[in-house]
Amino acid sequence: MATIYIDNVPYEVKDGENLLQACLSVGKNLTYFCWHPALHSVGACRQCAVIRYRDENDTRGRIVMACMEPVADQARISIDAPEAKKFRAQNIESLMINHPHDCPVCDEGGECHLQDMTVMSGHNYRRYRFKKRTHLNQYLGPFLHHEMNRCIQCYRCVRFYNDYAEGKDFGVFAAHDDVYFGRYEPGVLENEFSGNLVEVCPTGVFTDKTLRKRYTRKWDLTNAPSICHQCGLGCNIIASERYGSLRRILNRYNGDVNGYFICDRGRFGYEYVNSQRRIQHALKQEPAGQWQGLKKDTAIREIRNRIRAAKRVIGIGSPRASLESNFLLRELAGAEHFYAGVSEKESRLIKEVLHILRHSGVRTPSLKETETYDAIFVIGEDVTNTAPRLALSLRQAAKNQPKEKAKALKIADWNDAAIREVIQGQKGPLFIAAPYATRLDDAALATHQAHPDEIARLAFAVAHHVDAAAADAELPEKAKAFARQVADALVAAKKPLIVAGTSLYSPSLIHAAANVAMALKKAGKEAGLTYTVPEVNSMGLMMMTDQYLEQAFEQVYSGQADMVIVVENDLYRRLPADQVDEFFRKAGTVVVLDSIAHRTGEHAHFVLPAGTFAESSGTVVNNEGRAQRFFQVYQPRNDIQSTWKWLQAFVEKEQLAAANLDDVIQQLTMAYPELEGVREAAPGAQFRVGTQKIPREPHRYSGRTAMLAHINVSEPKPPEDPDSPLSFTMEGYVGTPPAPLTPFFWSPGWNSVQAVNRYQQEVGGMLRGGNPGRRLIEANGxxxxxxxxxxxxxxPDNFHWNIVPAYHIFGSDELSALSEPLQERIPALYLALSPADAQALQLQPGQQAELNVSGQTLRLPVVIRPDLPGGYVLVPKGWEATAGWLFPVQSSLKPMQV
Amino acid sequence: MISHLRSLWLVFKHMFHKRETVQYPEEKPYLPPRWRGRIVLTRDPDGMERCVACYLCAAACPVDCISLQATEDENGRRYPEFFRINFSRCIFCGYCEDACPTYAIQLIPDFEMAEYDRQNLVYEKEHLLISGQGKYHGYNFYRVAGVDAGVKPKGGGEKESEPVDVRKLLP
Known part of the structure; x- marks a missing residue:
């Protein structure tokens, strides 16, 4: 700690920071543009000028840029000195010379960092009488809108896109005040994290296109702290609603998980919530093919009667449903008749991951911690497409070793430009072994492509290199050299990290990764082990049951069960279609609770409309075993509600039938002591600040007395939320609520997302009161x-071709793939094979190839990928035709017969 | 007694004073043009809707009686998809007019809005939109804004230079 004097008032600040960080951390208002807590300082915008004095006798001092000046003990600076104020006002005046008269039609208006800083610096009138420079915009794809006139040349966008996310198709063009930020030519921005430009850009150059078509100001949105449901990492998000539709997703800072950034799937993949395919009301199908709508009460009564009459009810849970929903289904069906709604293969994989996390003694780092490791070995995982946000963290971790050089030169870690100068694009020890070239390969020191079995063998060999006690595998020459290189680099590192996952459906791969991590730990390294899992609550679900889908099918085939309740699950995405068809033929009464109409719902006798993450509250467990609460964003005007609320109507246990979320969690933790931490994931419904609830709406929320006036001029009572300390209105506590209950970031004078500075204990650090979420599993012994x-x-077998799943950030996830803005980015289903195999099979690119997977014939256009070593082919995972395949599958392969 | 007689006298005298009562509604009072009465939405000199759906009027409204939804036409021009004022809540404070950056929303000297049914005081865009420019003439926001919304091309404004050619090498 160091003491600095800001305008003669002493403050305790952290050593090693820069003055701007220090000023913001102690709650001072100081203007800035180019500095960003994750991108650090370059000193480009000259906006954070302060006066620094030599000592207490120095009355003149000199103007310095706070972001480029390290904190020194007894340093004396002034923010409020008239010279400093004047400098900042003049600087912003020149930055604003070309800024257009756009605020009323600009999507950033009302949450614009440039607006905030302009007001803060006191500049309010344009004195410059000459012409404004203008720019033409570019088409940047379905996610981002480009409005280049508004640019103030802070360079944050290139620093994020090119330097931080290491995108290749974006840059800066021209010179002096003509500087232009965009692509070489108009086109889709390829990087998977491009959406963060919306938040990184201090003004409205990059804005959210999905929000644009039904634009709403920040102050008019009803927000809730939520968890992204589009992969297993559980990034924290802010979900926002207006007039009954979900409008946008923003990153919600969590110092342990996603930090300042989320991926494009999470940010733009929300649109399925507003989809036409949403189930709005209870439906009944009797006789088959004839659907009729049911009132909520009638539906509950009829289903209750069926349950009473049934011989045995079985419940099929889901990895995309919350712990609470799965738990109530288990209570309804009974523990022995509750089945995880995933295949045996997947359930065993995740069980294995859980087993290793609990007992290997190797730490599973949080997403943010991942960035502190200095050597990484990715085993079999296409991280950018299976757990996108992790790829961004790995890119940062890969820079750690080259950064050591800068540290030796005593360059502070925030001095971004200087560090880059030292590193000169040098790569750190990141190694990737995957079945195909991944999007992360450009950051890797070396990569290796092979069949999943070969990758597992390779990883076993690496473990053996590290510790001879571990089992060894014989490898081909090329792989042998790679294994040795990886092992040497991992042993040379201080904190090596092993990344693997369930995406290739290979248990031996998961074991091999554990071997490497355990061997490194044995060698005295501070090793880490991260597994990715397929869905948002895959871990939570498998912590609740050992039983899987095939066992549920068995119950029905044997005639023991005659009623099935399926919760938030499309079984056709879990097992091959013929098996699921057979199951439904024999299943008796089928009740499906889900948010989206799908093939499973077509077989149901009753369909109940379940809420998505936007209409329900609950808890999910991410891949590191962190329990995180998500809250309902809005109260829909139809029968949609949380799945667990629907199930309450059928549960006989009294403590559950009329319980709120807290009571359900209470019962849940009683049944599963391991899930005890779920209770601490967020404050309970009784929590109040003083006597006040926390409002979901900003205090400037508008239109309350008019938004429903066309239906009835008498305003209805606002909906109540018995499950959380959040209210559905604008009334309540205005200030900093506990971190898990923060619905939006706002602070007086800070209307943009940068208000998050005010919610952190120190800028870029932990949120006040601790980061949200509780880890349920800690590595011990x-x-x-x-x-x-x-x-x-x-x-390779030329009669039974091995099909390996290929993953796509847009398309492989079930729900986000239904979102309209993503359609343009979802590739058409294909079959990829190596050039040699294509030649052997006489297949041309674009030609149709015929596959035969478990009796089903599929014709797919051929894509030739030179990165494939041959012997196996790739087919995208998660498309309707391939979702039910139990990978690795085998198939015959031939050109289509004409 | 004296005070009674005095009162009678005063009342009697008033019979010869000039009358202040106006025979409304037969006789209309004069209202100055800046009188804050019924709210209208105006059009720009080109006959297009002035409102760009910026939500500032709604934010300024102290009784929150304005509600709207922004949308865009094929040229990227912002306009309100719906625009609703609940006049049964409106207090005619004129803050919305103050807040409006495009002169779209204006209060006019008309107060005769009484209704038997409160529901009829909910005005939608078609009830609010007039075909003229109202009190402020000649202003078209899209002529001075930086965006290209089909009114003028980029760089076509009065105080704008031609769009930059980013590939030119001149200093």
Whole structure:
């Protein structure tokens, strides 16, 4: 700690920071543009000028840029000195010379950092009488709108897109005041994190296109703290609603998880919530093919009667439903008749991951911690497409070792430009072994492409190199060299991180990754082990049951069960269609609760409209075992409600039938002591600040007395929320609520997302009162032996081609793929194979190839990928035709017969 | 007694004073043009809707009786998809007019809005939109804004230079 004097008042600040950070951390208002807590300082905009004095006798001082000046003990600075104020006002005046008269039609208006800073610096009148420079806009794809006139040349966008996210198709053009930020030519911005430009840009150059078509100001949105449901990482988000539709997703800072950034799937993949395919009301199908709408009460009564009459009811849960929903289904069906709605293969994989997390003694870092590791080995995972936000963290971690050089030169970690100068694009030890070239490969020191079995063998060999006690596998020459290189780099590092996952459906791969991590730990390294999981609550679900979908099918086939309740699950995405068809033929009464109409729903006798993350509250567990609460954003004007609320109507246990979320969690933790931490994931419904609830709406929310006046001029009573301390109105506590209950970031004078500075203990650090979420699993005491299940070496088979799943950030996830803005980015289903295989099979690119997977014939256009080593082919995972495949699948392969 | 007689006298005298009562509604009072009465939405000199759906009127409204939704036409021009004022809540304070950056929303000297049914005091865009420019003439926001919304091209404004050619090499 150091003491600095700001305008003669002493403050305790952290050593090693820069003065701007220090000023903001102690709550001072100081203007800035180019500095960003994650992108650090370059000193380009000259907006954070302060006066620095030599000592207490120095009355003149000199103007310095706070962001480029390190904190020094006893440093004396002034923010309020007239010279400093004048400098900042003049600087912003020149930045604003070309800024257009756009605020009323600009999507950033009302949450614009430039507006805030202009007001803060006191500049209010344009004295410049000459012409404004103008720019033409570019088409940047379905996510971002480009309005280049508004640019103030702070360079944040290129620093995020090119330097931080390492995108390749964006840049800065021209010179002096003509500087232009965009692509070489108009086109879709390719990087998976491009959406963060919306928040990184201090003004309205990059704005959210999905919000644009039904634009709403920040102050008019009803917001809730939520968790992204589009992959297993559980990034924190702010979800916002107006007039009954979800309008946008923003990043919600969590110092342990996503920090300042989320991926484009999370940000733009929300539109399924507003989809035409949403189930709005209870439906009944009797006789088959004839659907009729039911009133809520009637539906509940009829289903209740069926349950009473049924011989045995089984419940099929879901990895995309909350813990609470799964738990109530378990209570309804009974623990022995509650089945995880995933295939045996997937459930065993996740069980294995859980087992390793609990007993290997190797720490699973949080997403943010991932950025502190200095050597990474990715085993079999296409991280950018299976757990996108993790890829961004890995890119930062890969820079750690090159950064050591800068540290040796005593360059502070926030001095971004200087560090880059030292690193000169040097790559850190990031190694990727995957079945195909991944989007992260450009950051890797070395990569290796092979069949999943070969990758597992490779990883086993790496573990053996690190610790000879671990099982070894024989490798081909090229792989051998790679394994040695990886092992050497991991051993040379201080904190090596192993990343693997369930995406290739290979248990031996998961074991191999554990072997490497355990061997490194044994070698005295501070090793980390991260597994990615397929869905938002995959971990939570498997912490609740050992039973899987095939067992549920068995119950029905054996005639023991005659009623099935399926919760938020499309079984056709879990098992091959013929098996699921057979199941539904014999299943008796089928009740489906889901938000979206899908193939499983077509077989139901009753369909109940369940809420998505926007209409329900609950808890989910992410891939590191962190329980995180998400809250309902708005009260829909139809029968949609949380799945667990629907299920309450059928549960006989009295403590549950009339319970609110807290009571359900209470019962849940009683049944599962391991989930105890779920209770602390967020304050309970009784929580108040003083006597006040926390409003979901900003205090300047408008239109209350007119928005429903066309229906009835008498205003209805606002909806109440018995499940959380959040209210659905604008009334309540204005200030900083506890971190898990923060519906939006706002602070007087700080209307933009940068208001998050005011919610942190120190800028870029932990949120006040601690980051949200509770880790349920901590690594303690290694009781695991090395795994020995090395798979046999892979041999291509020209009659039974191995099909390996390929993942796509847009398309592989079930719900986000239904979102309209993503359609343009979802590739058409294809079959990829190596050039040699294509030649052998006489397949041309674009030609149709015929596959035969479990009796089903599929014709797919051929794509030739030179990165494939051959012997196996790729087919995208998660498309309707391939979602039910149990990978790895085998198929015959031939050109389509004409 | 004296005070009674005095009062009678005063009342009697008033019979010869000039009358202040106006025979409304037969006789209309004079209202100055800046009188804050019924709210209208005006059009720009080109006959297009002036409102750009910026939501500032709604934000300024102390009784929150304005509600609207922004949308865009094919040229990227912002306009309100719906615009609703609940006049049963309106207090005619004129803050919305103050807040309006495009002169779209204006209060006019008309107060004769009484209704038997409160529901009829909910005005939608078609009830609010007039075909003229109201009190402020000649202003078209899109002529001075930086965006291209089909009114003028980029760089076509009065105080704008031609769009920059980013590939030119001149200093």
């Amino acid at each position: 290694s009781s695991l032996q090395y795994f020995t299940d090395i798979p046999a070496a892979f041999h």
